Amino acid sequence: MIIKQISVFLENKPGTLAEVLSVLDRHNINLRAMSVADTADFGILRLVVNEPDKVEQALKGASLAVKTTPVLAMKVSDKPGGLLAEVKKLTTAGINIEYVYAFAAPAAEEARVVLKVDDLAKAEKVLKGDKAAEGGEGPNFYW
């Protein structure tokens, strides 16, 4: 399914991540997933949360550069080759993956993968009907 991912610009200096996390904490937001892409000068923090619109407003209110990007979220089985099967489908359809981050939930025997792709609609279609694609819970899903 397509979900809203929140990206935040982080200056490369001590305390910037803590600043973002304390905003989330003040608004009682629980993080579902996160990753940081870093360069020599700055980083981009990417977040998946249960109330993306509220979080976006809260972070903007704290004078941070924030952007909401639609990304693909999917569930894969937590076993060897689980992700490969799904990625192959996208590759076969000629979809380019711009970035990806993933994490496993061993208790549920499944893993969650967030993908930024160049053709979101097509990617969703390719994975649709497949058990792997998340679905049914609306945009404000909760993992």
Next chain:
Amino acid sequence: MFWNKPIETMNRPELAAVQTTRLRDTIDRVYRQVPFFRSRMQAAGLLPEDIASLEDLARLPFTTKQDMRDNYPYGLFAVPLAEIVRIHASSGTTGKPTVVGYTKRDIGIWSEVMARTLTAAGANRQSFIQVAYGYGLFTGGLGVHYGAELVGASVIPVSSGNTARQIMLMKDFGTTLLACTPSYALYIAETLGEMGLEPKDLSLRAGVFGAEPWSERMRKEIEERLAIKAIDIYGLSEIIGPGVASECECQDGLHINEDHFYPEIINPQTGETLPDGEKGELVLTTITKEGMPMIRYRTRDLTVLTHKPCACGRTLVRMGKVLGRSDDMLIIRGVNVFPSQVETVLLGLGETSPYYQLIVDREDNLDKLTVLVEVTESMFSDEVRRLETLEHKIEAALGSVLGVTAQVRLVGPKSIERSEGKAKRVIDNRKL
């Protein structure tokens, strides 16, 4: 050592007489030939004959860099373009350069004042003068070059850059006098050490250094590390280039070649003329130039004047080392940079906020400019490469307008300090 002893040691009343005649001639000429100056004088209700003495000069309006921009490129020239034999330019604040033109006679005057400068630094026919100022539109390289040729020295026109090669030539050709920016001189000294050479491996005796502000501490360091006498020189393309003023062997203030350039010190806020010894902005009037005479040009350089006799015997007035600027101009690697130029570039790109800051550092004796730019929502992307592309785009645009390389660093929104008055656009960490 004097190049032109009769002029350089002329008594004050005689010099004033020469200046008065030349000033009146200049005013007469610009009134007739330059519509800009004529309308300025008319607006002030002045005719050329109203400027009869040096004191009357203060009745004339100032000329500024903005006036040069408004008359770009040839509007301030006082001779037909066919008489112009050379064009130079310095970087302008809006991307357009500040253009200056010289007649054949102007080039002769320039050579003369530079010959005085080089002779005061100890140059003569036996000297080997290495010109490590940039050649081209910048006046430094060719200004020193023509002066050195007039002296009859052997000129080595290497221009700037390629330091290891500079040093090799210095060693092999027996360079006795080096001309470059003071920060480049220090860099040369450092590279000399890295190459395993010492000053005694060279024949260097003196250097003439200008185009950027430098301190006594820096002079001491250059003198020790290169085992030379370091002479401060001053000039600006709007007036002629290098050669407006230079130190003698006493190294106690720069003698202004006031038989060609008439100096005043003013209060930069009120425009009122200040007496000897009071710090203010240097204002210069060219009294011999043909191609592009300048009337009361505001240099924006802060300094003091003294008419006290100098131990060298020169009677020419001395200006102190430049103490700073009355505007926000920075000199980075000899190039004039205004924060407003950065603003123009950023706004021109249409993607960035008007919040920016210039940070100047000196690393390995070279100036380094970093421009902090606040990230706005519209330019922010969740993709690293897009932001990096934007950084490079800003860097390229700044580089082409400023004429110096600037490193762009994106910073968070509202992270640059807001000020209620004048924005703090510049953090200059250089220790001069």
